[in-house]
Amino acid sequence: GAVVSQHPSRVICKSGTSVKIECRSLDFQATTMFWYRQFPKKSLMLMATSNEGSKATYEQGVEKDKFLINHASLTLSTLTVTSAHPEDSSFYICSVLRRNEQFFGPGTRLTVL
């Protein structure tokens, strides 16, 4: 069965609005979650590492004020795209570690009009 869930799976919003994406680990506690971004026909690019109870670690070039990450519990991390613009349109995927394996959520396709 699924190890990681993401919600919503698809979202379309107007430019200037904020969008929140939830990532949940199912049936286990995840102290570390990762957020990736994937442009069409491109690879997954790591955006940030989300740690429960502490601030997220962002990769170089990722605006922390633009992409707010909150890891409030051991089963939930959220990514908020603030004041979204068309260039933020992408496929966002969260990932969690369980033992030696990295499991991925089903992804969220964001389209900003």
Added chain:
Amino acid sequence: AQKITQTQPGMFVQEKEAVTLDCTYDTSDQSYGLFWYKQPSSGEMIFLIYQGSYDEQNATEGRYSLNFQKARKSANLVISASQLGDSAMYFCAMREGYLRNTPLVFGKGTRLSVIA
């Protein structure tokens, strides 16, 4: 420098034939892990196979095997007896270091098309 290099943007294979997807990596760590994922058009990332840097045997999982050549820093994926359902993007990835909470770094991927 790129950590993971996949030089084949696209590959075609006849159904029931075997295909090799190339992957080379770059790391100075002695301890690392290599992964292959499949991504169909739905977008989900499906874990296929894992090879640890200290594993002496090549990893195998059903029709998937990993041709691990440590000296060449290559970790090619071999899919035997290709099926139409194998058509997808395939990503090679690496986790560096001893700590298991470091994230995976991905290559650019190879799009595999299986022809009937």
